[in-house]
Amino acid sequence: MRVLITGVGAVAQEPRPAGDGADDAWFDPVPHLGRRGWKYFSPATRYLLAAGNEAIGRRHSDEALTGAASECFGVVAGTEYAIAGVHRRMYDTLRTEGVRGISPAEVPAFSMNTPASQLAISAGARAFSVTVTNPVTAGLEAVHLAATALRTGRADRVVAAATDQAPPGVEGLGHDAAAAVLLTADSTDSADSTDSAGGPVGGSAGGSCEGALALAEITGGVSRFVPVDADGRWNPVALALGARRIAALAAGVEGSESTTRPRLVVSAPASAHEFAVAVREAVGDALDTPGSDVRDRHTEVQEARHCAVSGLLELVTLAKSGESALVVSVSGSGRLTAIALGNASRPEFH
Amino acid sequence: MTVVVTGMGSVSCFGSGTTALWDGLLRADQLPVPAPDDCGLSFRPNFYAGPETRSPDDPSGSAPQDATHGVSSHAPGGRTSALIAAAVAEAVGEAGLTHEQLADAGLSVGTSLGDIDLAEPADSATAAAASAGSGPRGSDSAAGQAGEDERGLATHHVASVIAARFGIGGPNHTLSTACSAGAYAVSWGAELIETGQADLVLVCGGDAFSRVAVGTLERFELVDSEHCRPFDTARAGMVTGEGAVAMVLESAESARRRGATAHAELAAHAWSCDAHHPMAPEPTGEQLRRSVADVLADVPEAPGAVVLHRAGVAGNDTVEADAVGEALSVLIAPAEVVGSAPKAVMGHTAGAAGVFGCAIAALILRHGLVPPNAHVENVDPDCPLAVPVGNPVPLARPSVLVSGTGFGGNNAVLLWRAAE
Known part of the structure; x- marks a missing residue:
């Protein structure tokens, strides 16, 4: 079975000059969400609905899926700060006015899963709605989890997304954004039976992507953690092992009949730049073995400026361009999440 | 595997x-x-x-x-x-x-x-x-x-x-x-x-x-x-x-x-989403029922007990018990299955609750006993499952279902069985 990207969506605040102040006027919900119905949604939820709807190819006013189709459709979203702003506000309100000062309508915004849940409600996704919350890497982890769930048959289609809004008034955490990819299971050439991994979830994936234009293929994903040793250095064994696992993904990308070698794209916050360079070098070294290579192994580390959405924004850009790539999201705590993106060009999708 | x-x-x-x-x-x-x-x-x-x-x-x-x-x-x-x-x-x-x-x-x-x-x-x-x-x-x-x-x-x-x-x-x-x-x-x-x-x-x-x-x-x-x-x-x-x-x-x-000892085996697990409301469960419990039915699809016999999510919120408790009971009724009379609500004695531990449910299922399988339900004066007459109070009861069949539900209608169901 192949996992294809059949839609993408993104909304992102452009970085502004320092001292320009926080500004949420960059996003106008009306074109994305209509004039009504979103007043009590947190910014993170609004962004996710906008990006998610774009990836799915639906209008906000479209009816939600129902019945069997909705039971084969899932949502996975990554976020780091979805509740940070509202929690600060509620905490201060509790201490000054008491609980009566909190509006019941805004209480759902105090749950990390609410952006994904609102997308599941509006699109009618009943296979599952999962939220992952690791800082920085959660966006690519959403893709990893979604692709795995497609392979185990939990769904035929999954929106893998991320959304973040760093708490207003805190400088330097990152900019607002959401991004989403629609992943579709393609069983048209599923001669292999390696996907029968025990899930009790039924449902045929065949034919579900009929007529869908595939932008790219997700050929694999890896998640690793590199601890710091007592001497304060990144554990070299863990770093090398993680890099080898990531490099091994390149073989899958090349296997998807791509003639060009995949790009290596590493995304990390500025505070994790040094570690990201070490990761890039380690993956490059691991790739210097016969049969696997990437272009631009010395490419600069991309600065992750949109919190947990950053890695997914890179993935969306690459999927649109049709380039095959290894996208690696790196957090300052030592977490690596990599997604392998293959060229999906195949006659049946033209 | x-x-x-x-x-x-x-x-x-x-x-x-x-x-x-x-x-x-x-x-x-x-x-x-x-x-x-x-x-x-x-x-x-x-x-x-x-x-x-x-x-x-x-x-x-x-x-x-x-x-x-x-x-x-x-x-x-x-x-x-x-x-x-x-x-x-x-x-x-x-x-x-x-x-x-x-x-x-x-x-x-x-x-x-x-x-x-x-x-x-x-x-x-x-x-x-x-x-x-x-x-x-x-x-x-x-x-x-x-x-x-x-x-x-x-x-x-x-x-x-x-x-x-x-x-x-x-x-x-x-x-x-x-x-x-x-x-x-x-x-x-x-x-x-x-x-x-x-x-x-x-x-x-x-x-x-x-x-x-x-x-x-x-x-x-x-x-x-x-x-x-x-x-x-x-x-x-x-x-x-x-x-x-x-x-x-x-x-x-x-x-x-x-050479490690296995305490329990995971028989099946399933997910679903109500896609209904950011906080409240969908009143018919259809998606939770579907997940329970999914994990019970290939079992040789009904589980002996269910560790419920049940947290003391009457409406939610009823939706869950009805959905679980309906899925069980394909295999057995739900009253033959013991319901357990550990939150009575340990509270709602939020993100830990589902893991506690699974750990408690493994302990029930290890000991062959289901702990009694606590703080019950008048038993909820609408629960289709058996509700032991006072003393633990023997586990009648060696598998235990665990139900997890949450805001947003996020359902996950796991079935554990005794290790071979």
Whole structure:
């Protein structure tokens, strides 16, 4: 079975000059969400609905899926700060006015899963709605989890997304954004039976992507953690092992009949730049073995400026361009999440 | 591929250790204590308090020294991280994992609010000090500078803190599907093993006391001001609880290779989403019923017991029991299956609850006993399952269903059976 990207969506605040102040006027919900119905949604939820709807190819006013189709459709979203702003506000309100000062309508915004849940409600996704919350890497982890769930048959289609809004008034955490990819299971050439991994979830994936234009293929994903040793250095064994696992993904990308070698794209916050360079070098070294290579192994580390959405924004850009790539999201705590993106060009999708 | 449990650890209002957990469940008399704060309410709410914890970084902490192998955390974390670290240390010890095995193991954490105490200090000065604790290398973003602005930005670093503390180098994930986060964390950990992405995964859940959580729950009148009594007709809501629980999951082949004892086997697991309302369950419970039916699809016989999510919120309790009962009725009269609601004695531990459900299922299978339900004067007449009170009852058939539900209609169901 192949996992294809059949839609993408993104909304992102452009970085502004320092001292320009926080500004949420960059996003106008009306074109994305209509004039009504979103007043009590947190910014993170609004962004996710906008990006998610774009990836799915639906209008906000479209009816939600129902019945069997909705039971084969899932949502996975990554976020780091979805509740940070509202929690600060509620905490201060509790201490000054008491609980009566909190509006019941805004209480759902105090749950990390609410952006994904609102997308599941509006699109009618009943296979599952999962939220992952690791800082920085959660966006690519959403893709990893979604692709795995497609392979185990939990769904035929999954929106893998991320959304973040760093708490207003805190400088330097990152900019607002959401991004989403629609992943579709393609069983048209599923001669292999390696996907029968025990899930009790039924449902045929065949034919579900009929007529869908595939932008790219997700050929694999890896998640690793590199601890710091007592001497304060990144554990070299863990770093090398993680890099080898990531490099091994390149073989899958090349296997998807791509003639060009995949790009290596590493995304990390500025505070994790040094570690990201070490990761890039380690993956490059691991790739210097016969049969696997990437272009631009010395490419600069991309600065992750949109919190947990950053890695997914890179993935969306690459999927649109049709380039095959290894996208690696790196957090300052030592977490690596990599997604392998293959060229999906195949006659049946033209 | 079969996934088995080879180690467990727990900290809860019963104290530290799975022995204390099991003893507390059998005693069935635990009551909550007054919360440290009125949480902005007109009354002082109760909660089921976890034990005192040391910093997960503290070498004199509850983790055995040999479990750390000199690996030190560079982000200190908050109370939830400390609770989880204690539970993971016990689970790692019971499973007998080596440093080398941990270096390639996965970590799947379920938590609702993470280290929320870092964002809810007793006073603002403490807040700044708490969030300034992580050094520059420990910061995932721009934390590390002191000040009110930085308050509580590191609440979701739990998986980093735990992985760094124990040198867990494999797949690293945090799932936050509200109150079913723990059930999803266990299921996802199993899926990593079933799909060949890891041989061994630490699955754990934890949550600590949060003023804002209690306050906002009461805004919807979801808090019982006395104690949690999910099977009593007078139930008036949930009562929050603190705790953390960890399980070592591994492939049966890996356990055999290591000579480790399997305590229970995962027979099946399924997910669904109501896609109905951000907080309330869909009234017919159709999606939860579908998940229960999915895990029961190929079983040779009905489970002997169900560890319910049941938290004392009458409407939600009824939707869950009806959905589970309806799916069971294909195999057996639901009254032949024992229902268990552990939240009566340990409160709603949020992101830990689903992992506690699975650990309790494994303990029920190990002991062949189902603990009695606590704080029941008049049994809810609408529950289709058997509701034992007073004394534990024998487990009639060697499999146990665990149901996890949460805000957003996030359902996860797991079926455990006795290890072969």
